[in-house]
Amino acid sequence: MTKKQLEMKHPYERFLRKERMPHIWCEGCGNGIILNCFARALDELDIDLNNVVVVSGIGCIGRISGYVNADSFHTTHGRPIAFATGAKLAKPELKVVVISGDGDLFAIGGNHFIHAARRNVDIKVICANNFVYGMTGGQYGPTTPLEAWTTTTPYGNIEQAFNLVHLAAASGAVYVARWTALHVRRLTESIKKALQKEGFSFVEVISQCPEIYGRHNKMKTAISMMKWFKEASEVRNFSDPAKADISPSRIIVGEFVDVEKPSYGRLLREMKAKLQTE
Amino acid sequence: MPVRIWRKPLDAEKIKVKKAEVHILKNQCKGCGFCIEFCPKQVLETSDELNIKGSHPPKIVDETKCALCGFCTAVCPDFAIFTIEKDCKEGC
Ligand SMILES: Cc1ncc(C[n+]2csc(CCOP(=O)(O)OP(=O)(O)O)c2C)c(N)n1
Numbered sequence: 061m062t063k064k065q066l067e068m069k070h071p072y073e074r075f076l077r078k079e080r081m082p083h084i085w086c087e088g089c090g091n092g093i094i095l096n097c098f099a100r101a102l103d104e105l106d107i108d109l110n111n112v113v114v115v116s117g118i119g120c121i122g123r124i125s126g127y128v129n130a131d132s133f134h135t136t137h138g139r140p141i142a143f144a145t146g147a148k149l150a151k152p153e154l155k156v157v158v159i160s161g162d163g164d165l166f167a168i169g170g171n172h173f174i175h176a177a178r179r180n181v182d183i184k185v186i187c188a189n190n191f192v193y194g195m196t197g198g199q200y201g202p203t204t205p206l207e208a209w210t211t212t213t214p215y216g217n218i219e220q221a222f223n224l225v226h227l228a229a230a231s232g233a234v235y236v237a238r239w240t241a242l243h244v245r246r247l248t249e250s251i252k253k254a255l256q257k258e259g260f261s262f263v264e265v266i267s268q269c270p271e272i273y274g275r276h277n278k279m280k281t282a283i284s285m286m287k288w289f290k291e292a293s294e295v296r297n298f299s300d301p302a303k304a305d306i307s308p309s310r311i312i313v314g315e316f317v318d319v320e321k322p323s324y325g326r327l328l329r330e331m332k333a334k335l336q337t338e
Numbered sequence: 339m340p341v342r343i344w345r346k347p348l349d350a351e352k353i354k355v356k357k358a359e360v361h362i363l364k365n366q367c368k369g370c371g372f373c374i375e376f377c378p379k380q381v382l383e384t385s386d387e388l389n390i391k392g393s394h395p396p397k398i399v400d401e402t403k404c405a406l407c408g409f410c411t412a413v414c415p416d417f418a419i420f421t422i423e424k425d426c427k428e429g430c
Binding site for chain 2: 076088091092
């Protein structure tokens with residue numbers, strides 16, 4: 061390596077807490093790509109890191125709050141949305157982003173999610189959907205597809221999975237998108253859109269967990285999971301999220317909802333101002 | 339047979355194709371191989387070299403083929419690769 065190369069710094073280094081690198085995520089884990097796309101979105105929008113708050117819950121992806129070089133909080137399991145709601149209402153000028161797992165947001169934290177979306181709290185939720193509880197050993201959860209093998213469904217899963225984009229849209233989110241970890245550019249664009257929108261924005265990222273999901277489902281490496289995303293993804297922007305299914309042969313991705321609605325915080329402040337002048 | 343009417347663009351001399359510099363932060367790499375697999379120009383390949391973590395970082399086959407699409411930078415989960423435009427002020 062030449063001296064010049066040794067001096068070269070990664071363009072997104074300033075978004076990371078260097079002393080915590082390398083991150084704990086496995087080789088080829090999609091969580092690293094989500095962190096990368098998030099950093100790129102902040103860079104391209106030229107957002108001051110002092111105005112960003114990243115909140116995460118428990119799980120592999122939950123570690124992300126310790127890696128971004130912004131104010132952040134690693135909450136208890138399932139509670140990042142509750143914490144983020146408080147942060148946003150207390151300081152409306154902040155951009156509050158929740159980045160968490162499918163288990164954290166839709167199993168133990170499911171109620172927080174649907175009600176924050178219904179109230180249109182102005183927070184951005186990025187969900188790393190790896191179809192299982194990664195950190196605790198790959199148990200099946202509410203997003204595990206029917207018939208998938210996991211450590212706790214050794215004969216195949218017999219439960220139906222949540223369709224997260226449909227759930228978010230039906231609950232009232234103003235922006236809903238789904239991409240896979242391979243769609244790095246469109247994912248970054250969606251994160252940028254979400255960051256600029258007022259209201260509850262939801263971006264689902266289908267993320268590969270080769271160690272704990274792929275290995276049990278005939279995809280031994282991260283590359284084979286990425287190839288599955290490449291072959292199975294079908295972009296259907298603004299199609300009916302109810303029909304955006306995920307199966308071994310097809311993953312419907314795209315932007316599904318992009319509407320305008322006043323946020324909870326705005327209505328709250330307007331109400332307060334009105335009552336104070338009366 | 340269709341008439342072949344292509345010609346050399348008039349401004350071909352003026353247009354400079356950007357040259358790329360590919361940087362690999364070897365010790366940050368965990369060896370997932372995404373940059374190698376998804377590079378549209380096959381700029382990289384697997385190597386036998388071991389980094390401090392015991393994984394194999396990619397090796398550059400032909401930097402001149404890089405079209406600066408930036409996909410490797412974006413898809414790397416470990417912030418271990420990036421491309422920049424070569425500074426050609428003094429010629430390259
Ligand atoms: C109250 C509570 N219940 C259960 C757990 C155990 N637990 C830790 S991580 C986790 C699952 C996380 O899964 P997910 O949100 O999908 O994240 P991933 O690890 O897959 O990224 C569970 C159940 C816990 N830490 N706290």
